[in-house]
Amino acid sequence: MRIAIEHRTQYRFSQAQDRIVQMLRLTPTDTQDQTVVSWRIGVDCDARLREAIDGFGNAVTMLYAEGPIAALELSVIGEVLTSENAGVICGAAEPLPPLFYLRSTPRTQASVTLAEFAADVAAGEALDGLHRLNAALHGRFPDAPDLPDRGCAAAQAFAAKTVTSRDVAQIFIAGARHLGAPARYVSGYRTDGEAHSAPHAWAEAYVEALGWIGFDPATGLSPDESYVRVAVGLDATGAAPIAGTRVGHGREQLDVDLHVDRLGGEE
Amino acid sequence: MAARGAFDEIWGHGGPASPRAEFASLARWIAETPADELQRRQQSAEVTFRQLGITFAVYGDSDAAERIIPFDIVPRVFLHDEWARLSEGLVQRVQAINAFLEDIYGDARILKEGVIPNELVLLNEQFRPEVNRVRPPHGVWAHICGIDLVRTGPDEFYVLEDNARTPSGVSYMLENREAMIRLCPELFRDFRVEPVDSYPDMLLQTMRSVAPHMGKSTPVCVVLTPGHFNSAYYEHSFLADSMGVELVEPADLVVDDDVVFMQTIAGRVRVDVIYRRIDDDYLDPLAFRPDSMLGVPGLIAAYRAGNVAILNAPGNGIADDKAIYSYMPEIVRFYSGGEAKLPNVETWRCREPQALKYVLDNLADLVVKLVDGSGGYGMLVGPTATSAQIEEFRAALIAEPHRYIAQPTLALSTVPTMTEKGLAPRHVDFRPFVLTGSDGVRVVPGGLTRVALREGSLVVNSSQGGGTKDSFVLSPEAGA
Known part of the structure; x- marks a missing residue:
């Protein structure tokens, strides 16, 4: 595309x-x-x-x-x-080993309820679990628009009623790391035919044997060819445009x- | 005597009556100089220190902000041969620290080969992704190292802690020496003591040697201080003064086009080398702490672009982290191909279940330290702790074992020290300073001897009632 x-x-x-x-x-x-x-x-x-x-x-x-x-x-x-690759990221510069992305930050610390939620929905095999976490977060927060970063932390956003794509990406990251999967925040663009007041945000998690895989809890799906990856970081602050x-x-x-x-x- | 069984560096194991053979004349000086004369000289030195303003702030004690660190008049002395052996070990250690940092922020060979548990580095807050893949000018990371050593016998030295970030204390080394020359001139007549007063020149030479190549004959060097409220401000201004370079605060520096400038009355001056005495967190808000108003925005970008040298390099904390410390013997072996000439103190990593069990079973005999603590805070000294303190640490260890290491309580060496009841042995440690430039590694012949003034105490930290002594290194063919 x-x-x-x-x-x-x-x-x-x-x-x-x-x-x-x-x-x-x-x-x-x-x-x-x-x-x-x-x-x-x-x-x-x-x-x-x-x-x-x-x-x-x-x-x-x-x-x-x-x-x-x-x-x-x-x-x-x-x-x-862009081209379609089922959400799998290949050929990106990776100067940091995946293990590094297990590191938590103040904005991606899981609360007890967030951790329980993640463990509940994602039980079982790693890749399936992450897909289920992604879908479950979309189910819980069906509307996560692209709004400017408010500095919200994952645990705080998880307890809130309304979230942004930034918040739900951080919630996914907190949950994935809690499950033992290295995860990172991605800032970028997405063509969905709508007007935006901020770039889009989603997450990537590392799965052994497959590598880095994109998850967009704002849609409940993996990113496809309509996405442009721009920057990665440990959280929204670390990848701020x-x-x-x-x-x-x-x-x-x-x-x-x-x-x-x-x-x-x-x- | 306070220190039963401990090795006294002057009196040996036998007490004042039978000093170590090489120290006979020094022991005589101690014995023959009247105690009240020694007292008088010591008080004179402390008056000078107070006038100079060499004070330090005790954390969490605002009333004591203007306290000076007590000075002891009896010097600590290293024989030339002892020093030569020690220096070899220090050079090897510092070279390994540099090689480790170069590797960790580069190819990470030591992680790929599994020499250190990868999570210990990668999940460590002190590993700074912001400087990942940055190679500092001339490949020097740990320009100024203070390696804390303890001694238990004539040839038994152990590294207690590496300081590869912003080790302080060098102003005490210099001021203590100046006081000793003034107050005890006879010692310098009778013994050939290696001078330490060239330290500022050595430091400036080290700074200039790592300047990025700009085709300039004399690089512009500065000392960067957080400001006068910092407890080591005296040292910052002292070093800037004695090197003849500007002392600046973050607000005095600006970065434009990836180049660092100092704002002066005459306009902007390009800066090539920064000796910073500020923690990584407060260097550059764009790189490290977006919530912080402190620091120089763009400094890390200038550093990444190779336009400025920062001493010590940002990200060094991973090399002197206490959790990494326990792997230093492996790190030295990995990079030097040989065994560490200066051993570590035996260390139990409480993150390992078996070690934790041992530590919990032997708390009363061990020293327990926070992996990320410093200055004697967050520390348990088992043999002198109350049972309430021990139980407090037991709970903390069980809750967060990965945050702690434990070490045996060593019989630290003693040096005769002036006390209210006259001269008596007191436990000491030692911080020598090692400088690394593009032109090699140099060990300053001297250092900071810290002494635990309380009888029997093993805690030498100035924040916990420690004092300092001058540290003599004797020249070749000189006896003591």
Whole structure:
């Protein structure tokens, strides 16, 4: 599938900022089933951009801008070619061994009820168990929209009535790790014909003999060719598309305009 | 005597009347200098330390924030041969620590070959994925190491703890020496003591040697401190002063285009080498702690890009973690191909069920430590603990065994020390400082001797009532 992405993020500040430094995890990398055809990150003010690969294998862009900055718009425009592989990730850079992803973080610690829920629904063979956990979470939270990260932890979200795709991905990760499966958070894009105010988020878990497999508890299914993987991390904070610091007073207002479209041809 | 059965480094096993042969003249100095004269000199040194402001804050005790660490006038002395053997062991240990860090954040050969349980590294908070696959300039990780040693006999030294993050205490080594030269000049006339005052020069040389290649003749070096409220601030400013480099706080540094600059009145100056005395967590909020307002945003990106050297390298905590410590003999063997010249203290890893059982059965005889604790906190010294303390630790061990290790209580060596009742043996440990640059490994001929001032106490931490002594290393062909 040929997917076009246009992702604009606009910051407006109530007072001009002196300096802005951001770490952007907004660039996908190639895997066996994902080829980046074109990709460009633009900024509408005088800024320096520097690219690197981080310790997780993510493509990271550092953004340095000097003030006074009253507003800042980041535009990400690109095209990616994907193919279907039953959710199995092949050919990704894997600088960290799977075992590392058993590590818990404050945002992915399972509460007793979350752990019991995971153990209940996922009893039995590992791969089936993870699929059942994925489906059960979708059943429990049928509506998990793509909204900006609120900083919620998995245990807290699990006890809540409404969740986002970010929350339910973290809940899946907490549950999977509790079951002994290395699991990680994925931030990326998905074409579903709907408008979004934030990128999509899902999870990957490691199954011996198969490798890393994607699970999207927001749909209850595994990611298919309509997904573009961008960044992985231990949790939503670790894979945040934009992490930023600013020097300056005042409030910031954030607007996101995101279009993920399927292009014709290349079926 | 306080330390029955312990080896006294000057008096040997026989007491003041029969000192070790090599230390006869030093023992004579101790015996012949009147006690009130020694007292007077010691008080004079402490007055100086207070004036200089070498104080330290006791954690959790705000009233005692301005306490100085007590100084003892009787020096601890290493013979040239003893020191030569010790140095070889220290160099080997520090080289292994560097090789380990290079490997762990690189190809991870030691994990693939199963020398260390992989989860002990990968699931350890001290293994920092943020610097995974980053090779520091010139491949040096642990530039400044403080290796804590204890001694139980003439040739029996053991490593108690490695400090490969930001070991402190070097200012005491230097100030103690200065005080001794002023107060006991006769000792330096009678003995040929290796100087330690070149330490700031050695440190600056080490810093410059790891500067990224920028085609500059003199790299810009700085000392990065969290600020004056830090308990080791005196040392930070002392080192910056004596090296003649700027002392900066995080707010003084900015990163632009993956390059670090220091903001000065005259404008921005590019920084090549940072000796940081700040924990990893507070170095760069973008890399480590998004919730933290502290640190220099972009610093790790500049480091990853190879544009700045950071001493010691971020991520070093995995090498001096107490859980990893117990594998140091295997680590030394793996990288050096030989046996460790400096052995570890026997260590039970409570994460292993059999070890835990042994520890629970013998709590009253053991020292139990938190794997991630430091400064003598979260520690049980079985032989001197109350039964309530022992039961408290028993419960903690059963609840979270993986957080603890245990070691035997060693008969630590003693050195004669001034007490209220005159000179008496007191237990000591030792922290030598080892510098590693792109030009090799150097052991500073001296170090920090910490002494447990309370009779019979084995806890030398300054936060727990320990003091310090000067540590002499004698030059070749010099007797004591």
